[in-house]
Amino acid sequence: MEDRFPPPESVLIRKLERSAPQGTKLLLQGHFELASKKHTAYFIDKRVLLTRPHIISELSFYIASHFYSFDIEIVVGPALGGVLFSNWVAYHLTQLYLSASRESISHRFRQREVLGLFSEKRQKKMVFHDQFVRLLQHKRVLIVEDIITTGGTVKKVLREVERSQGYTQGVGALWNRGLVGERELLEGSKCGSFVFHSLVNKNFPTWDKKDCPLCKEGKIPLVNFHKPDTRAVSS
Numbered sequence: 001m002e003d004r005f006p007p008p009e010s011v012l013i014r015k016l017e018r019s020a021p022q023g024t025k026l027l028l029q030g031h032f033e034l035a036s037k038k039h040t041a042y043f044i045d046k047r048v049l050l051t052r053p054h055i056i057s058e059l060s061f062y063i064a065s066h067f068y069s070f071d072i073e074i075v076v077g078p079a080l081g082g083v084l085f086s087n088w089v090a091y092h093l094t095q096l097y098l099s100a101s102r103e104s105i106s107h108r109f110r111q112r113e114v115l116g117l118f119s120e121k122r123q124k125k126m127v128f129h130d131q132f133v134r135l136l137q138h139k140r141v142l143i144v145e146d147i148i149t150t151g152g153t154v155k156k157v158l159r160e161v162e163r164s165q166g167y168t169q170g171v172g173a174l175w176n177r178g179l180v181g182e183r184e185l186l187e188g189s190k191c192g193s194f195v196f197h198s199l200v201n202k203n204f205p206t207w208d209k210k211d212c213p214l215c216k217e218g219k220i221p222l223v224n225f226h227k228p229d230t231r232a233v234s235s
């Protein structure tokens with residue numbers, strides 16, 4: 001079993017950058033429009049991040065270890081990245097609970113499989129399938145997200161967990177690039193509190209379009225990877 005504590009943030013970032021398969025880059029430099037519509041000079045390509053199962057497994061293990069004592073029953077993540085990520089975190093939580101000593105964990109969680117679910121984007125919401133809604137009812141939930149910029153997606157998932165009568169215990173992320181805090185994620189939520197933990201907290205400035213210095217300069221074309229026909233990559 002791996003060490004339950006992640007390496008220091010700088011080591012982790014280097015490791016993630018080196019994990020990009022040959023010919024690809026995890027961190028792209030240029031002029032990008034993010035899903036939040038904000039502009040930035042750096043883009044963390046989660047597609048690249050998700051190409052190496054053993055890296056995702058290791059990162060998910062650190063998240064699972066952090067939330068191990070919260071008696072999590074269901075892990076949820078927003079599609080697409082969250083489909084993979086929630087499954088890996090659920091897998092490691094299950095392994096940790098199975099190997100837990102009798103004293104270290106409440107008896108109802110021993111021998112229980114933690115489920116990994118996902119929410120899907122529909123009309124600006126992050127909804128759960130009807131069958132998932134039934135599963136979530138009265139369950140202790142961990143929300144996971146790969147990269148957090150504004151926290152908007154996590155807030156949508158949080159709202160849907162509430163609507164499904166699940167109890168969010170925490171939010172785990174791989175990279176908090178907007179340095180979003182717990183309080184911001186809780187805005188507009190009925191959930192009293194939870195623990196927010198991100199493995200990497202490294203900020204890259206983002207700007208509204210009207211304030212973007214790269215737009216003003218006009219030298220680097222804008223790239224939006226969220227549009228399916230975008231192929232241009234500047235590095």
Ligand SMILES: [Zn+2]
Pocket residue numbers: 031039040209212213214215216222
């Ligand atoms: Zn711009």
